[in-house]
Structure formats: C-alpha cells, structure tokens
Amino acid sequence: MKLLEGKTAIITGASKGIGKGIAEVFARHGANVAFTYLSSVEQAQAFEKELSKLGTIVKGYRSDASDYTAAEKLIEEVLKDFGAVDILINNAGITKDNLLMRMTEDDFDAVMRINLKSIFNTTKAIQRTFLKQRKGSIINISSVVGVKGNAGQSNYAASKAGMIGFTKSVALELGSRYIRCNAVAPGFIETEMTGKLDEKTVQGWREAIPLKRGGSPEDVANACLFLASDLSSYITGQTLQVDGGMLT
Numbered sequence: 001m002k003l004l005e006g007k008t009a010i011i012t013g014a015s016k017g018i019g020k021g022i023a024e025v026f027a028r029h030g031a032n033v034a035f036t037y038l039s040s041v042e043q044a045q046a047f048e049k050e051l052s053k054l055g056t057i058v059k060g061y062r063s064d065a066s067d068y069t070a071a072e073k074l075i076e077e078v079l080k081d082f083g084a085v086d087i088l089i090n091n092a093g094i095t096k097d098n099l100l101m102r103m104t105e106d107d108f109d110a111v112m113r114i115n116l117k118s119i120f121n122t123t124k125a126i127q128r129t130f131l132k133q134r135k136g137s138i139i140n141i142s143s144v145v146g147v148k149g150n151a152g153q154s155n156y157a158a159s160k161a162g163m164i165g166f167t168k169s170v171a172l173e174l175g176s177r178y179i180r181c182n183a184v185a186p187g188f189i190e191t192e193m194t195g196k197l198d199e200k201t202v203q204g205w206r207e208a209i210p211l212k213r214g215g216s217p218e219d220v221a222n223a224c225l226f227l228a229s230d231l232s233s234y235i236t237g238q239t240l241q242v243d244g245g246m247l248t
C-alpha cells in the first residue's frame with residue numbers, strides 16, 4: 001500500500017544521509033518530492049535524476065536553510081512547480097562539536113542558525129498555504145541529544161532541544177486548523193559521515209544500544225512516513241525517538 005499517493009513533500013537537506021533516505025521512502029510511497037541542498041551540488045543533481053525513475057515528480061532546489069528570504073522564495077517556487085504542498089520535513093542540519101571551553105561564538109551561531117532558525121524560516125513560509133488548505137504535516141528532525149544533552153555538543157543540543165519546543169508550540173497554535181507538527185529524535189544513525197569513523201569505536205556504540213545496531217536512514221524515514229501519512233492523523237506535538245532504545 002502506498003501511504004503518500006498524490007501528496008507533495010518538501011524535505012530540506014536531502015542530498016545525502018537521513019534526508020536522502022526520507023526522500024527515497026516517500027517517493028516509493030507515491031509522494032512528489034521537492035528537496036533542498038546547499039554544497040553537494042553534483043550529488044543532489046544525480047539524486048534528482050535517480051529518484052525521478054520511481055515515477056513521481058522530483059526536483060532539487062539549491063537553498064540555504066538558514067536564510068529567511070531564501071526559504072520564502074523556496075516555498076513560492078515549490079508551490080509554482082508542484083501546485084500544492086502537504087508535508088514539510090525540516091531535516092537540514094550540521095554539527096560543530098567542541099567542549100564549551102573551546103567553542104567559538106561562530107560555531108554556536110552557525111549551529112543555531114542552520115538547525116533551529118531554519119525551521120522558523122520554512123514553517124513561517126509554508127504556514128499560509130497550510131492554513132488555507134486546512135491541512136499539513138510538519139516534521140522536525142531533532143535528536144536524542146536534544147532530549148538528553150551531550151558533552152561536547154552544547155550548541156547542537158541547544159538547537160535540537162529548541163526544535164522540540166518549537167514543535168510543541170506550533171502544534172498548539174495550528175492544531176485547530178488540522179495542521180500537525182511533530183519531531184523525530186534519531187539516536188545513532190549510520191550514514192556516509194559515520195562510515196568514516198573508527199570501526200572499533202562505532203562497534204562499542206552499537207553494543208551499548210539495546211537493539212544492538214546503529215540505525216539506518218530508512219529507520220528514520222519510516223517514522224517520518226508514519227507521521228506524514230494519515231495513519232497519524234490524531235498525533236501532534238510529539239517527539240518520536242528512533243534510537244534502538246538508546247534513551248530508555
């Protein structure tokens with residue numbers, strides 16, 4: 001059964017990793033996909049071509065998630081190209097890890113701008129459309145680090161915890177118009193990025209997870225699929241942890 005037949009989703013930061021995984025699962029479930037990227041231009045163009053083969057409309061947009069005006073322009077263009085938007089996935093994010101003692105102001109600001117302010121930008125820009133159509137599902141990709149905190153990631157944890165507060169507030173504000181807003185909090189997800197880490201260290205992390213493995217982009221994507229589809233039509237304001245039991 002295709003759960004997103006005829007729906008259109010905007011996914012930020014889908015040139016690789018988790019965003020790419022979400023775009024694949026959504027297209028397989030019949031969704032048209034508008035996705036963004038910033039620096040991985042060739043990867044994004046190749047992905048657009050590849051994903052289009054599944055038969056739905058797919059288009060990549062180079063758009064900086066931290067830029068307010070760019071977000072307005074993005075939503076305008078997507079509406080022009082696709083005619084409608086039903087789902088917004090705020091996935092674009094970065095890390096600039098360091099102990100507080102060594103963290104620079106620039107590193108703090110960049111993480112807050114790209115991870116947290118970005119969701120204000122896109123949500124604000126799509127709000128009018130969702131209000132008019134009296135439906136919409138917004139999903140913010142937070143992190144277990146936003147729930148629990150993590151030494152060496154005070155900037156990242158603050159941004160991800162902020163996303164959860166934003167999610168709950170938007171759910172409260174827009175619930176009466178049938179617009180839902182939820183967060184997904186992944187644990188340790190194995191992507192190209194984590195593939196570069198020392199295998200022994202990674203194995204230690206896997207052992208510490210109750211389900212004894214790192215997650216895949218598809219694991220996160222399947223949670224998003226549920227929250228984007230009508231299967232979750234009575235769920236809003238929640239944070240769904242996709243972490244193999246890590247924070248239990």
Ligand code: NAP
Pocket residue numbers: 012013014015016017018019036037038039040041044063064065066091092093094114141142143144185186187188189190191192193
């Ligand atoms: P990733 O592989 O580094 O991918 C990040 C994506 O975000 C890329 O497509 C990148 O595009 C895009 N991006 C970065 N800055 C951007 C900007 N300013 N404007 C637009 N796009 C931007 O990371 P990931 O592991 O898939 O993580 C995706 C999300 O999940 C992030 O929000 C992250 O915090 C969260 N998360 C990840 C994990 C994990 O274990 N991997 C765990 C918990 C939460 P370009 O390369 O084109 O710039």
